[in-house]
Amino acid sequence: MELRHLRYFQAVAEELSFSKAAEKLHIAQPALSRTVKELEDDLGAELLQRTKRSVKLTPAGAVLLHEAGILLGLCEEAIRKVHRTVKGQEGELRLGFIGPPTQPFLSRLLKEYRRRHPRVTVILEERTPERVWEMVSKDRIDVGLTRPVAASDRIPLQTLLLRRESLSVVVPRSHPLASETKVTWKMLEGLPLIVLARREGVGLYDRIMIGCHRAGFSPKLTLTPSIVGTVVTYVEAGAGIGVVPESVDTLTRSPDLIFKPLHPIVSVDLVMVWNKGGANPAAEAFRELVSEWVSADTLMPLAQ
Numbered sequence: 112m113e114l115r116h117l118r119y120f121q122a123v124a125e126e127l128s129f130s131k132a133a134e135k136l137h138i139a140q141p142a143l144s145r146t147v148k149e150l151e152d153d154l155g156a157e158l159l160q161r162t163k164r165s166v167k168l169t170p171a172g173a174v175l176l177h178e179a180g181i182l183l184g185l186c187e188e189a190i191r192k193v194h195r196t197v198k199g200q201e202g203e204l205r206l207g208f209i210g211p212p213t214q215p216f217l218s219r220l221l222k223e224y225r226r227r228h229p230r231v232t233v234i235l236e237e238r239t240p241e242r243v244w245e246m247v248s249k250d251r252i253d254v255g256l257t258r259p260v261a262a263s264d265r266i267p268l269q270t271l272l273l274r275r276e277s278l279s280v281v282v283p284r285s286h287p288l289a290s291e292t293k294v295t296w297k298m299l300e301g302l303p304l305i306v307l308a309r310r311e312g313v314g315l316y317d318r319i320m321i322g323c324h325r326a327g328f329s330p331k332l333t334l335t336p337s338i339v340g341t342v343v344t345y346v347e348a349g350a351g352i353g354v355v356p357e358s359v360d361t362l363t364r365s366p367d368l369i370f371k372p373l374h375p376i377v378s379v380d381l382v383m384v385w386n387k388g389g390a391n392p393a394a395e396a397f398r399e400l401v402s403e404w405v406s407a408d409t410l411m412p413l414a415q
Contacts, residue, residue: 114182114186116146116149116153117150117179118136118183119136119146119150120146120150120172120175120176121180122135122136122143123147123166124158124159124172124175125176127168129143129147154175156171157171158171158172158175159172202232202391203234204224204231204233204391204394204397205234205251206233206234206236206253206254206255207236207237207238207242207243207247207252207254207255207256208238208243208256209237209238209239209240209243209256209312210237211339211356211358211359211362212256212276212356212358212381213256214358214361215361216410220400220401220404220410223400224397227396231393231396236252240258240313241313243256243384244257244260244266244268244384245266247268247384247386248266248386253385253389253393254383254385254394255268255385256273256381256382257381257384258312258314258379258380258382259314261314268384268385268387269386270382270383270384271382271401271402271405272380272405273381273382273383273405274380276356276378276381277356277357277373278318278319278322278356278372278376278378278379279357279359279371280353280370280373281343281352281354281359281363281368281369281370282346282353282368282371283347283367283368283369284367286352286369288352288369288371289369293374295374296325296374296375299323299328299352300327301331302331302352303352304330304331304333304351304352304353304354305333305335305342305345305346305352305354306319306335306342306353306354306355307336307337307338307339307355308336308337309335311337311338312339315356315379319354322354333350333351334351339356339359340362342359343355343359343363343365343368346368347368355370356379357372383398383401
């Protein structure tokens with residue numbers, strides 16, 4: 112028994128006329144009659160009572176008409192799902208990201224993506240920048256929102272620059288630097304600095320080192336926590352001075368802290384990464400949305 116047999120039988124059973132069903136299906140009536148007879152032979156049951164003037168369903172035919180409607184409906188839905196998947200409207204998106212730099216826009220971005228593709232399941236993976244790169248390269252996640260990493264040269268991924276984020280110093284409101292009109296890297300010489308651990312963000316750590324070395328000194332690192340939020344907590348507790356990306360300012364609501372941009376400007380990039388060989392339409396649709404927002408300058412409110 113083929114789906115074609117069920118479709119032909121369904122048409123006759125609904126029309127109760129071989130001629131009308133044949134016209135509806137755009138086939139010759141004799142071919143339709145043969146197909147229905149083949150179905151009856153396969154099932155070993157009479158499905159339709161035929162006379163010269165009428166066609167009626169038998170009890171077995173009524174059962175098959177009901178079940179055929181279910182089966183054909185499932186088949187059509189399966190075909191629609193395939194088409195939606197090809198268009199990126201159905202399926203699964205595995206998204207890796209780093210926390211603070213994406214927090215100002217990620218929820219808005221995902222809300223718009225869900226609006227456009229409500230049938231796609233989004234799985235979020237918050238990881239360190241290095242881990243995001245590794246997981247994308249191994250196809251464990253489809254797309255990553257992360258920082259450039261030292262291993263990016265040997266992990267060949269496609270990238271899109273989302274924004275360049277300037278580095279800032281964060282100090283208690285009572286600290287002398289809080290009253291400075293312009294804070295330079297040179298002013299940090301000899302002061303106890305708190306920065307994110309290199310193992311958690313090699314790109315950010317290295318950019319901070321570059322800023323200090325260009326100013327002619329080696330930084331005095333007192334604490335290197337594994338979470339950027341802890342950097343701020345240490346500063347608020349009076350343990351030292353923090354150097355963080357400017358996005359951290361938008362996440363901190365403490366009235367006791369002051370964020371000042373560091374001069375000359377040293378920035379750290381935020382990028383979207385994906386595997387060139389990736390063939391997930393849901394991921395492609397997400398990348399297109401991100402590209403659209405970047406082009407329209409609507410991704411990062413900080414950049415406006």
